[in-house]
Amino acid sequence: MSHALLITAKPQGGLTFEDNDVVEVLDGRINPGTAVSPTNSNFLFCYVSDKTVDDPEVRQLVMDLSELGDEPPVTLKKRRYQVTLTGSEFKTWVPEDEAEEAGIVKTWTEIQALLTDKGA
């Protein structure tokens, strides 16, 4: 079973997302891309040791923040959730089997402690 790979927006990185937004969640076996994986890219990386990419809690991290019940729908924020990853180790993507050694693996409980809900 592969772990979920969280990819967040590096603060002041110049992405179209807000700092620390969860931009994407991938299957841990997937390379995020040659423009994404370099250490000097605008992304941060963290594997979740006890979740897969299909777990509903993980999928929830890439939901937008919308006004409910309105017509037309209004998207207030591209992402509702932020995960703040501090430490230079999260700037470097490594394959899943090297992630533990690189120190970029966290449990879901640890991720929850870093979570900010903009809709709260």
Added chain:
Amino acid sequence: MTTVITRTVGVGKDYATPALAEADVEDIATSALGGTDLVANDGAIVFEIDAGTYGQLATNSSLTSDATRNVTYKAAAGSEHGGSLNKGVILTHTGNTLIPSDDFTVFEDLVVKTSHNYALVSGANGVIFRNLVMANTNSHVMILQKGTADAPVKLENCVAHATNGYGYYVFGTSTAAHVHLTNCTSLYSFSTYSLRNYGGAANLTLNNFLSINESGGTYQAVGSPSITGTNNIGGVTAALPEAQRAGAQTWTFTTDVSAASTGSQVIYNGTTGAMAYRDGNDAKEAGVGPSASATVPLTGIAGNARSGATTQPGAFAFPAFENFKLNTQQDPEIINEFFRNPFGYGPDSSEVKVTLPINCVPVFTICGDSTSLGQTSTEYWTAKELQPYVDRQGSDWPYVANDGSAFGYFWNKFLDTSGDDGVNFTKVAGLLTDITTSGDAFIPIHPRMGGQQLAGSFTYRIADGSPVNDYLSIASGAPIPDPLANTGAAYNGQPGSISPVWDFARTIKGLFVDSAGNEIAPYFIFLGATGPRFGTPGNPFGGSTLDWYNKRGLPLNEDIDLGYVHNQFRQTYIRPSVNYIVNELGKNPLHVGNLIMAGGADGNTIYPEEYQVSAGAAYLDYTNSIQSILNLSGDVSAATLPPTVMYLPYNAKPPGTDSFPADKTKLLQNSVKRVWADGIRNYVSLDSLFMDLVDGIHFRPISYALYGELFARAYTNMLTVRNYEIIAPTMAEIIY
């Protein structure tokens, strides 16, 4: 000149997903173009996305764009969906899936799905959605906001699959909406409306729209919105304003491809929303064409070209149903070489190519007897006999069932392969006699397509690289003398029989290519039966005779024109399979060849004396009959006769009998030779093959490889002629 920066999306590409690509778009603009103002820097960014399933894509950046200096998200070449909801680049999300907020962004050849809110929420000016297939099983498919008179929101060749909400929802209240829908389709809006135009500031321009509603409404206007445009198809419930209707009328809808014309009927494909190419479809040309309106897209959603003053409304366009010249030696280099040395050798026929236009499918029709099924006595179902056949094929031999797609496809009426991906096959007599079944798809060709002779079940089960011993369940060194009797799970299945149709397909592999040089695998419409005849009625079968006979008024044939097999071939093979290519695949079926792997039974004296005489005219009756249902002229006009190959009736010698007398066979051979070597028709001799010495009628397994190869050489040799045309006629004008 605008600088275009291209980035790739997919596994192993620049970005794994569209969301990651969009997140980085400002950085791309800054690093590659010098800043985020695409207009000032005269630059554009294109993301080419590989086929796959991805999540939400929301565009919301600080880029400055205009109609040409903008950002495009499109399927990479070869990753297009072709109009399908389940192929290509698929965006799906548990919420709003595609949310463009950046002006002038272009989205092309994408599938956008959701089962929650909206598949598409558009909220920007000048955005273009081209060739999108969208679906929502829960609520409205899309909502279209904003756009200005100068920079409207444009949708071209889009399809909305709406099962529980509006297909297209234009919203303009406090903020004006300017939306242009051109050649778009809405499919199945049962409980609501295909199209909702909402608000006094909503401005909709609607052209060539196809609203398919068998029970729901077509159009709802709320709050006095504006609507203009022409040539739109919709139903009677909540009809479009009269000025917008095609033919100033409302239309009815059916998926019944045999429905007769009513003057206001649309026949459509319930899966894709494409119109059917049928006489009963009155709306085939109800749209305004690109020569009359510059806003009409020059191609449809699946890549077929539009031209002329009229066209099919909706997202799809019919392919060009035209004949095509198959001559392989028209290449200028070959012709130049001929004038340099007219006595020199031309290229080997096995090396030539036929380059087909876009969206053409090469189709062979094959009528066969038991030899076309590869029938041989079970005494030859041994490793000693079969291993040389397998070895001869090298890497072409498919060890896994259903992996012969590189070589071709065949219509699945012939064999029942339900549910197990072509591993287990059943060919029961009912498949021949039951005219209520007709197959539903083309499946990959393979050596065992002949099945276990006329009827029975067999298993295509052989491990990769296994010797044929394993296949015959004799790997342990203890041969099972009768594999037919051992079909349990512990065994590897029955060998069935090896069809020379497979060897024909193997030999011509690579003959047909597209303009980029990619091989196009041919499609085979193939029916083989045991002992059928051409010139005379044969064995009683199914209320008629088991043959390709084609005369009215003789015993067993008083009420129909055709022998049972022949009739079956036309009714339950050719007609449905051609319909499938035209109206499911949306392609032009080119009749590239007609193979007759039958005729030997005409020399058999077991049939009534008065019917024993056969002649070449009977073979022409067969080809003329095929031509007639294709609505093409027959042998009197070679202009529409595809290249045709048959075998010379051969000298069968059943032990202990004289049921195939040599003088009758000689007579048959002469009749074939006299009419069957005119450059468009060719024949092969099978008399040099190794005979099945047990029954004296069929061939040993290794010979079936040569049988198919001989047909292939005779076929490709005809294509090399330069002084007259070899034509593959379109089968699209078939009479249903």
